[in-house]
Amino acid sequence: MVRLLNRILLALTILPTLAVNATYMYLKTEDLETGDPLLRRPENGASLGVSWSPISNFSFAPRLLYVGERADADPLTGDPVEDPSYLRLDFVLRWQATPILAPYLRMINATNHTYEEAAGYPAAGRLV
Numbered sequence: 001m002v003r004l005l006n007r008i009l010l011a012l013t014i015l016p017t018l019a020v021n022a023t024y025m026y027l028k029t030e031d032l033e034t035g036d037p038l039l040r041r042p043e044n045g046a047s048l049g050v051s052w053s054p055i056s057n058f059s060f061a062p063r064l065l066y067v068g069e070r071a072d073a074d075p076l077t078g079d080p081v082e083d084p085s086y087l088r089l090d091f092v093l094r095w096q097a098t099p100i101l102a103p104y105l106r107m108i109n110a111t112n113h114t115y116e117e118a119a120g121y122p123a124a125g126r127l128v
Contacts, residue, residue, distance in 0.1 A: 006026045007026075008025075009023050017052060017053040017054065019050070019051045020048075020050050021050075023045075023046060023047045026044060027044075028043060036080075039071055039072050040070055040117075041070055042069065042070040044085075045066060046066040047063060047065045048063070049062070057095060058093070058096075060091070060092075060094075061093075062089065062090070064089055066085065068085045069085045073119065075118075076120070081119050083117075083118065086113065088109050089110045090110060092106045093106075107126065109124075109125060109126050
C-alpha cells in the first residue's frame with residue numbers, strides 16, 4: 001500500500017461574527033500487489049464551511065462536503081465498481097448556554113440527496 005496525501009486548509013475570519021474555512025484533499029493510493037487504487041478512498045475531496053454568529057451565544061454553520069469518485073467492489077459479486085462522487089450539505093445550529101454547556105442541532109444531508117458512501121450501502125438520507 002502506498003499513499004500520497006496532500007491537503008490544503010484555509011481558514012479566514014472575515015468579521016468577528018463570520019468565519020470561512022475551506023479544505024481540499026488529494027489522495028493517491030496504490031495496492032502494491034495489483035497496482036489498483038485502494039478501495040473506498042477518493043482521490044479528491046473538499047469542503048467549504050461558514051460559521052456565523054448573528055447574535056451572542058448562537059452560531060449557525062452550513063458546510064458543503066464533496067467526496068470524489070472512488071474504486072470499490074460490488075458487495076454481492078466482488079467485481080470492481082466505481083462509486084460516483086457526491087456533494088452533501090450539512091448544517092449545525094449551536095447555543096452556548098453556559099461556559100461549559102453548548103447544546104446543538106445538526107442536520108446531515110439537508111437536501112436529502114441519494115448517495116452511497118460504499119457500493120451497495122446507501123446513506124441514510126436527511127438526518128437531524
